Amino acid sequence: MTKEKPRLPIQSRFIYLAHCGVSPLYSGAHQRITEISADHSEVGSRAFGDYTGILDRLHTATALLLKTGAENISFVKNTSEALGLVAQGYPFRRGDEIISYIHEYPANHYPWRLQESRGVVLKLLPNRDPGQRATPDLPGGWLISDLERNLTRRTRLVAVSHVQFTSGFAANLQELGALCQAHNVDLVIDAAQSLGALPLYPEHYGISAIASSGWKWLLGPVGTGLLYTSPDFRAKLGHVMAGAELMEQGSDYLDHTWRPLTSGKRFEYSTSPVYLAAGLEASITGAILPWTPEAIREEIFRLQDILIENLDSSAFTPQIFPAPNRSGILSFRCRRPAARIVQALDRENVVVSERGGYLRVAPHYYNTPGELAQAAAIMNRVGSQS
Numbered sequence: 389m390t391k392e393k394p395r396l397p398i399q400s401r402f403i404y405l406a407h408c409g410v411s412p413l414y415s416g417a418h419q420r421i422t423e424i425s426a427d428h429s430e431v432g433s434r435a436f437g438d439y440t441g442i443l444d445r446l447h448t449a450t451a452l453l454l455k456t457g458a459e460n461i462s463f464v465k466n467t468s469e470a471l472g473l474v475a476q477g478y479p480f481r482r483g484d485e486i487i488s489y490i491h492e493y494p495a496n497h498y499p500w501r502l503q504e505s506r507g508v509v510l511k512l513l514p515n516r517d518p519g520q521r522a523t524p525d526l527p528g529g530w531l532i533s534d535l536e537r538n539l540t541r542r543t544r545l546v547a548v549s550h551v552q553f554t555s556g557f558a559a560n561l562q563e564l565g566a567l568c569q570a571h572n573v574d575l576v577i578d579a580a581q582s583l584g585a586l587p588l589y590p591e592h593y594g595i596s597a598i599a600s601s602g603w604k605w606l607l608g609p610v611g612t613g614l615l616y617t618s619p620d621f622r623a624k625l626g627h628v629m630a631g632a633e634l635m636e637q638g639s640d641y642l643d644h645t646w647r648p649l650t651s652g653k654r655f656e657y658s659t660s661p662v663y664l665a666a667g668l669e670a671s672i673t674g675a676i677l678p679w680t681p682e683a684i685r686e687e688i689f690r691l692q693d694i695l696i697e698n699l700d701s702s703a704f705t706p707q708i709f710p711a712p713n714r715s716g717i718l719s720f721r722c723r724r725p726a727a728r729i730v731q732a733l734d735r736e737n738v739v740v741s742e743r744g745g746y747l748r749v750a751p752h753y754y755n756t757p758g759e760l761a762q763a764a765a766i767m768n769r770v771g772s773q774s
């Protein structure tokens with residue numbers, strides 16, 4: 389990386405490699421949240437004089453990251469809320485079809501399952517290993533050929549994760565976007581495991597909507613999420629939630645004329661947790677935007693490679709995907725049960741996580757080569773114990 393990396397407070401106590409779980413809060417975000425809540429306590433509602441400005445700055449920062457306009461961004465509580473607003477608001481008709489993948493995170497599964505009560509058919513792509521073209525025993529990924537086979541004239545929408553949360557398989561958005569555009573199908577992406585770690589530019593790939601949480605690769609506060617919607621897609625969606633922040637007439641609350649906002653603000657239908665929005669904006673602006681997404685991705689891959697080179701391959705087998713399918717999550721099959729390794733590493737202040745039978749190691753760009761080499765040495769020790 390050309391610019392010096394920040395050193396986070398967490399690095400004085402832990403080797404923190406669990407950015408696919410809950411990340412440490414960026415210190416600038418902590419400071420911002422503390423400032424606003426202190427003001428709230430000391431000056432009451434005056435602390436929120438800049439309420440609109442806080443949300444606007446978050447929209448702008450997120451839009452810079454996604455290379456889109458601020459009007460396409462909405463602040464939400466989590467990925468599930470964002471996908472729920474999209475799924476419930478989508479103008480499905482009985483017999484319409486949605487295609488997803490069999491091993492999606494709940495945030496990107498249940499909102500689509502709910503549509504079955506509207507007569508919509510949810511088709512789930514089978515689990516595949518894109519490297520070997522066989523059905524793996526653990527979650528892997530899915531194949532574009534399977535998706536193509538499942539497309540029919542009733543397919544309205546494809547909803548998949550950019551990065552699968554257990555294996556780390558990244559969807560090839562170039563290929564996926566082109567296929568969806570060719571079939572006039574809306575593409576909805578769960579980017580909880582990629583936003584802040586990998587480049588993601590919806591307008592390059594014709595993506596209709598992106599949902600993400602803020603507390604993983606964006607290093608933001610728990611209870612924050614983001615939604616991107618393209619203008620055409622947004623215009624198709626019906627209203628699911630309504631409240632005081634929905635209308636053009638703003639704080640003229642006794643005017644109940646139905647004049648909903650048309651920008652992404654329409655999804656911020658009522659009072660938002662602005663401390664958290666300000667915290668997320670501080671994380672994106674201070675910890676992510678000073679670097680390009682490409683530089684962040686390359687640094688994460690460099691750190692992963694250091695780990696792989698130093699690990700005992702008889703105890704840890706990395707799940708390696710071809711380059712376009714690689715992500716910030718590096719998953720291992722282990723000789724010992726992964727959950728036991730996580731506990732043993734935790735005792736040594738090395739923080740990793742376990743999901744779906746894999747040991748997931750997820751360094752962020754601010755981690756150092758020394759931390760990864762040290763983590764490998766500790767992993768080799770605990771991974772070979774019986």
Ligand SMILES: Cc1ncc(COP(=O)(O)O)c(C=O)c1O
Pocket residue numbers: 408409465466467468469493495496549551552553578580581600601613
């Ligand atoms: C792929 C994916 N989507 C979404 C989430 C989080 O969902 P929510 O923001 O609704 O808690 C996670 C968390 O692990 C995830 O891995």
